[in-house]
Amino acid sequence: MSQGPRTGLAAVSSALLAMSRHLEVRDVLKTIVASARELLDAQYAALGVPDDHGGFAQFVVDGVSEEQWKAIGPLPRQHGILASMLHEARAERLADVRKDPRFEGWPSAHPELADFLGLPIRDGDEIIGALFLANKNCPRPDGACGFTEDDEELLAILAQHAAIALTNARLYERSRELTIAEERSRLAHELHDAVSQKLFSLRLTAQAAAALVDRDPGRAKGELQQVAVLAAEAADELRAAVVELRPAALDEDGLVATLRTQIQVLDRAHSARVTFGSRGVRALPAAQEEALLRVAQEALHNALRHSGADHVDVSLDKRGSGAVLRVTDDGSGFDPRGVRRAGRHLGLVSMRDRASGVGGRLTVESAPGKGTTIEMEVPGG
Numbered sequence: 029m030s031q032g033p034r035t036g037l038a039a040v041s042s043a044l045l046a047m048s049r050h051l052e053v054r055d056v057l058k059t060i061v062a063s064a065r066e067l068l069d070a071q072y073a074a075l076g077v078p079d080d081h082g083g084f085a086q087f088v089v090d091g092v093s094e095e096q097w098k099a100i101g102p103l104p105r106q107h108g109i110l111a112s113m114l115h116e117a118r119a120e121r122l123a124d125v126r127k128d129p130r131f132e133g134w135p136s137a138h139p140e141l142a143d144f145l146g147l148p149i150r151d152g153d154e155i156i157g158a159l160f161l162a163n164k165n166c167p168r169p170d171g172a173c174g175f176t177e178d179d180e181e182l183l184a185i186l187a188q189h190a191a192i193a194l195t196n197a198r199l200y201e202r203s204r205e206l207t208i209a210e211e212r213s214r215l216a217h218e219l220h221d222a223v224s225q226k227l228f229s230l231r232l233t234a235q236a237a238a239a240l241v242d243r244d245p246g247r248a249k250g251e252l253q254q255v256a257v258l259a260a261e262a263a264d265e266l267r268a269a270v271v272e273l274r275p276a277a278l279d280e281d282g283l284v285a286t287l288r289t290q291i292q293v294l295d296r297a298h299s300a301r302v303t304f305g306s307r308g309v310r311a312l313p314a315a316q317e318e319a320l321l322r323v324a325q326e327a328l329h330n331a332l333r334h335s336g337a338d339h340v341d342v343s344l345d346k347r348g349s350g351a352v353l354r355v356t357d358d359g360s361g362f363d364p365r366g367v368r369r370a371g372r373h374l375g376l377v378s379m380r381d382r383a384s385g386v387g388g389r390l391t392v393e394s395a396p397g398k399g400t401t402i403e404m405e406v407p408g409g
Contacts, residue, residue, distance in 0.1 A: 040182070043067050044189050052314040054086070055409070056197040057157075060190045061090040064161060067186065068179050070164035075149075075190075077156065078114055092139065099137035108132045109146060113158040119147035119184070123174050125162070144176040149187045151195050159187055200315075220295060230258040283317040284309055284344060286326060291342055298332050300357075301339045308346030316406040320344070320353050320381040321391070326375040327355035327402045335359025335400060350388075351409030356401045361394045380402070 034293055043063035057075055065073035072091040079085035089097060108130045122128055125144035134141070146160030161183070164175050237251035281289070284306045296300040312320075324342060331340045337359030344353050364376070376392060379402070383390035388406035 035211060037096055039301060040067065042183070052200075053087075053194065053197045055315070056190075056193050056361050057086060057088040058090075060159065060186070060193070061088050064159060064183060064186055065090045068145070068161055068175070068183060069165045070145075070161040070175075072141065072163060073161045075157055075159045076110060076114075078158075093336070096137060096139065100135050103198050105110045109144065109160075110158055110377060111129060113146050113160070114155055117148050117150065117155055119145075119180055120160075121145050121180055122178075132302060137172055143174040145179060147180070147183060147187055149191050149194065156191065156194060159183070159190065166325075177208045187393055213286070227262060230255060282311065283320060287342065287344060290325070291328075293327045294328060294332065300337050302328070302332070302342070303339070304344075306344040309344050309351045310346070312406065313386075313409045315388045316350070316388065316408070319388065320351070320404060320406060323352065323379045323382050323402070323404050324353055324355060326379050331355065331357040331359060331400065337399070347371060347405060348408065349408045352403060352405045354401060354403045356399065359397045361396050361398045361400050363396060364392050 043066070057077070061073045061075045064070075064075075070091070072086065072089070074089045076084040076088075077086040092100075101236050109125060109128065110121055112118075112130060120146040123133055124142050126142065141162035143164055144160065144162050145164075146158060148155045149157035149159055161175065165177070166174075166405075233251050233254050237248045237255060240248035287306075288304050291302050291304040311317075328340060328342070331337050335357050339358035340355065340357040340359075342353070344351060380390045383395060383404050383406075386406055388404055390402070390404045392400070392402050394400035
């Protein structure tokens with residue numbers, strides 16, 4: 029390799045750490061591809077995850093612009109060299125892929141590839157991906173170029189760690205799906221309990237008003253006013269629950285827009301003023317964005333249901349390469365130590381777990397009569 033041992037070791041270490049940092053499968057795939065291309069100094073890199081129907085469930089590229097990728101067209105099928113890596117489970121190092129008898133051509137918009145290095149990513153006996161590089165940036169005195177045996181060994185090491193990172197990401201996503209299902213079940217129970225109580229009170233009050241309307245119209249009027257109050261509260265509960273149960277459109281809208289939309293709905297649904305502001309935040313790793321959203325929802329739930337606040341403010345701002353979320357209310361506040369001793373965590377345990385699960389940290393500042401501030405910081409990508 030052209031790099032010295034210290035630089036080469038540092039580059040390998042950085043690549044492995046980058047792969048282990050992410051929890052979402054898509055983020056892991058992108059990191060693997062970018063790390064491989066940079067580490068082996070290639071113009072192009074790609075990683076395909078096979079599906080069960082002879083194609084690729086996911087295919088990630090690095091070194092191709094978004095415009096080029098759109099022009100290339102649909103995901104490739106498993107054929108030619110790609111099929112070789114997936115089905116024969118061996119590395120392929122070629123001086124010119126176009127001269128290989130298995131070569132079947134590229135789409136018209138596809139960049140021209142020559143020297144080629146590819147190998148499968150394996151989890152035990154299962155092949156979970158195909159990683160390949162093309163067009164090494166290494167002009168030799170005779171004008172030739174190509175990947176070396178050292179490059180193949182280095183990519184094999186990278187692939188072994190990629191398999192671990194990808195398997196961990198898959199396990200995380202399955203675990204998160206179970207967690208989301210549990211949360212939706214909890215919210216459904218909460219919705220049932222809260223709205224059932226309101227509707228029961230509404231029914232009793234309406235019956236009392238009907239019984240009083242002839243003999244005591246004044247009291248009947250008061251009961252009917254209470255009916256209106258209870259009906260409004262039941263509507264508030266329903267609106268808030270709908271916001272929490274609706275899947276967050278993080279993939280389509282991003283964290284800032286998703287938070288802004290949900291907070292606008294909460295502001296309309298509750299008597300408290302709910303505001304939101306954001307400065308300088310760009311896209312974060314998917315796991316961090318989801319954790320920030322869920323912590324914001326939990327903190328807003330506590331503030332609007334338990335604190336009696338007149339104003340709840342949510343801010344999301346850039347901090348270093350990451351971001352910091354802050355949810356502040358002017359409500360009754362509490363003693364965090366006393367709440368922990370009493371076993372009433374107000375969601376603090378789940379919020380701390382979410383923060384630590386993505387490498388972030390959560391702090392809580394509160395005191396009786398002084399309101400509450402919950403802050404969560406994440407490191408970014």
